[in-house]
Amino acid sequence: MSDRRPLVSGNWKMHLTHLEAIQVVQKLSYALDRGPQGEVEVSVHPAFTALRSVQTVLDADEIPVALGAQDVHWEDKGAWTGEVSPTMLAKLNVRYVIVGHSERRQHLGETDEWVNRKLRATLRAGMTPICCVGETAAQRDAGETRDHVVGQLHAALEGVDAAAVAGVVVAYEPVWAIGTGRTATPEDAQAVCAALRAAVGERWGADAAAGVRIQYGGSVNEANAADLLGQADVDGALVGGASLDPVAFAAVVAAA
Numbered sequence: 001m002s003d004r005r006p007l008v009s010g011n012w013k014m015h016l017t018h019l020e021a022i023q024v025v026q027k028l029s030y031a032l033d034r035g036p037q038g039e040v041e042v043s044v045h046p047a048f049t050a051l052r053s054v055q056t057v058l059d060a061d062e063i064p065v066a067l068g069a070q071d072v073h074w075e076d077k078g079a080w081t082g083e084v085s086p087t088m089l090a091k092l093n094v095r096y097v098i099v100g101h102s103e104r105r106q107h108l109g110e111t112d113e114w115v116n117r118k119l120r121a122t123l124r125a126g127m128t129p130i131c132c133v134g135e136t137a138a139q140r141d142a143g144e145t146r147d148h149v150v151g152q153l154h155a156a157l158e159g160v161d162a163a164a165v166a167g168v169v170v171a172y173e174p175v176w177a178i179g180t181g182r183t184a185t186p187e188d189a190q191a192v193c194a195a196l197r198a199a200v201g202e203r204w205g206a207d208a209a210a211g212v213r214i215q216y217g218g219s220v221n222e223a224n225a226a227d228l229l230g231q232a233d234v235d236g237a238l239v240g241g242a243s244l245d246p247v248a249f250a251a252v253v254a255a256a
């Protein structure tokens with residue numbers, strides 16, 4: 001039995017205006033109150049435009065949910081039109097920052113090098129990165145899953161020391177499972193998460209491997225969460241679609 005605290009994170013993607021986000025977080029607070037949360041940590045990741053509003057509600061109502069962002073730039077300030085810096089996020093009490101989500105890698109040209117810069121900038125600003133890795137269907141069919149996700153992991157964590165790696169969150173998200181209603185089997189999710197942990201151990205040592213939290217993501221919902229999150233090396237979930245429904249998301253938390 002590990003003493004890693006499971007983390008269930010809601011990635012709201014490009015959904016919810018700031019007004020809608022306020023309503024969702026208030027309903028989530030109510031839904032979580034009625035369920036057994038135990039030792040599970042919860043984060044929500046609104047769009048940048050809703051961060052401030054959600055932070056105000058979380059603080060005002062003392063809701064035990066951490067604030068998260070969906071992306072970050074690697075510079076603290078400068079001529080980067082449209083970007084948001086780590087300092088700006090930290091000032092809003094953002095605790096977790098998603099880096100390297102496959103939607104950004106696939107559609108917005110995010111490279112391994114950018115992911116590494118963003119991850120290190122997040123750590124420098126005192127926040128925790130949630131680093132996404134995952135294989136496409138073609139890579140899976142070609143038997144390349146392990147090599148691909150370990151390669152992404154190594155690239156993302158390049159230059160990060162072992163103590164910091166122990167505090168990082170990795171999200172294993174098969175690309176073919178995101179938003180599709182298809183999930184990895186619990187056994188496959190466990191095998192890949194175990195391989196990622198072993199890869200951390202080989203390069204950064206046993207303490208880093210024991211500390212790093214590895215989430216599964218890809219069509220997690222209230223029906224499949226218990227099986228997926230019951231696996232020894234799965235330390236929570238990164239949830240997209242189901243996190244927009246406070247009742248469903250609270251049920252995923254309860255299953256963790």
Ligand code: PEP
Pocket residue numbers: 011013173177178179180181217218219220238239240241242
């Ligand atoms: C995600 O956005 O990271 C995700 C896993 O989405 P979904 O749960 O909708 O598949």
